[in-house]
Amino acid sequence: MSAEVSAVFLVRGSTDELVPAELRDGIGELELQHWEHHWRPYLIERVRAMQAQGVPRAKWPQQLHWNWRLKATVAEMFLGQRGFATRCEGMTQGLMLVGLLSDARIVEQRGKPLVYVDYLEAAPWNQSSLQRPPKYRGVGSLLIHAAVTLSVEETFSGRTGLHSLPQSDTFYRNVCGMTDLGLDAAKQNLRYFEMTPEQAQVFLKKGR
């Protein structure tokens, strides 16, 4: 099955210029090979360098042990899970897995279905904690755009929820404009963010 591909753009970190990219509806074998043969070796090398420099574990990349091949395989087994990828200049730049079986938590939306972002990760060279400047900027925004678009398509009105990794809270709060519902003791004390239909419309129109 071939993935549906949308034409999008990322911004090159070193020059601030737009670069044509793809947003792919589906995580395929090539994306998984990029993760295995390019993302992981890069991450492992950086972590070894951090270890050698005495950087505390708490500051190591928190996606270090995510296994996208297994996640994608498990997602295939379950209805209601979808994968997305961004690709630019022949390389996967970001991956996201979402679920369609969760409900909103914001009081006025409580119980209504939303798209829940199970996992979202930018390629390590796009993470400023690992490379400055990052190779491309905009990966997170494009993937969240995909999640919101899916939510609209599924008649969930753009409702989207996720648990942010601690260093990403600012992105979801300030750039995506999501509501911060605080730390979730049931989910490793990660901060839960949710986007209402109104916030989704604002997000989709931000660049206009």
Add this chain to the structure above:
Amino acid sequence: MKVHVTQEWCLVMARREGDLEVGAGPRAPYIESEEIGPATAEARIAFGRFVHLIRRQRRMSIEQLAKDASLDLAELVRIEDDLHHVPEPRSVYQLARIFNIPQQRLMQLAGLAVPKSERFRAEAIKFAARSESTEALSSEERQALEQFIRVLSERQEA
């Protein structure tokens, strides 16, 4: 699904995103657990890969193994996927039973018991290094798996 975005949207959002991190999803639990040393961490790499490879060697789906071992599917996914997930002792015992591996050895591999021998630790690390690939079980992987099963099955040193 098609996504419709303009060049302008991409540029504005990329600039707003700037150098912010964007990761979402559960973090690896080891980060909060400073007492887990590199040796234990490497043993757990071996444990997750061992379960993953032996399951594939036996041509079992992850669901089938969860059912046969009476394990929660989510727990089994985390065992294979989350490098530093600390498995429930019951899960390890159940897997040892299914795979016919001495329970104590598998407990050591899972980081729930301290290995008594340096050789065991070294073999676990060697196995982890040789089973990096998650593609189809290659002859090299099969060899590594079989050799490691032999080590796991050896009598415990005093």
